[in-house]
Amino acid sequence: MYKRVRLRDTVEVPPRHLADVSPGMVKKLLQDKLEGRMDEDVGSVVSVIEVHDIGDGAVLPNKPGVYYEAEFDALTFDPQMQEVVDGEVVEVVNFGAFIGIGPVDGLLHVSQISDEYLAYDEENQQLASRESNRTLGVGDAVRARIVTKSIDERNPRDSKIGLTAKQVGLGKHGWLKEERKKREGAPEAGDS
Secondary structure: OEEEEEEEEEEEEOHHHHHHOOHHHHHHHHHHHHOOOEEOOOEEEEEEEEEEEEOOOEEOOOOOOEEEEEEEEEEEEOOOOOOEEEEEEEEEEOOEEEEEEOOEEEEEEHHHOOOOOEEEEOOOOEEEEOOOOOEEEOOOEEEEEEEEEEOOOOOHHHOEEEEEOOOOOOEEHHHHHHHHHHHHHOOOOOOO
C-alpha cells in the first residue's frame, strides 16, 4: 500500500553547501539518502515529497559537514498482509512467477497460481496448463493477495513477499475476464 507519511531524519550538509541550507537542497540530500531504502516501520521510501522544517545545525567532532534534523513528507510503499495487489509478471522460473508490485517483487509460487498443474516452459518463459491451455508469462498482469512478508532493511531487494492467486477474483487479468464473461453468460439458478 502506498502512503504519504510525515518523517524526521538527520541529514549531513557538506561544507560547500552551508551557504544555502534551503528546503530544496535538504530535500535533495534526503532523496539521495533515503529513496529506495526499506524500513520495517514505514516500508520502502519511494520519494521524498516536501520538507516542512529544518532544525538548527549541529557540528560533530572530526566531521566536516553540519547535521540538520528535518521534518518532511515521503511517499512510501508498505505491503500489508492479506492486501490484494495488482502487478506484472517480471520473471518466470520453474517454481513460480515473480510479480512486480511497486518497488519490490513478490513470489507467486506455482502451487499458489491455480488448482491445475502448470508446467514450466523455459523456451517461452511461461507456466502453462495442459488442461485449459492457460499460460502465465512475462508481462502478464496479475491480481494476487499478500500471504507472507519478510522485510530485509539492509538489502531491500532481498525482501521476500509471498503471494497467492488461488481464490475467486484473483489471478491473471485475462483469466478473470474469461470467468466474468462465463458468469454473465450463464443462466441464473432457477432460470429455464
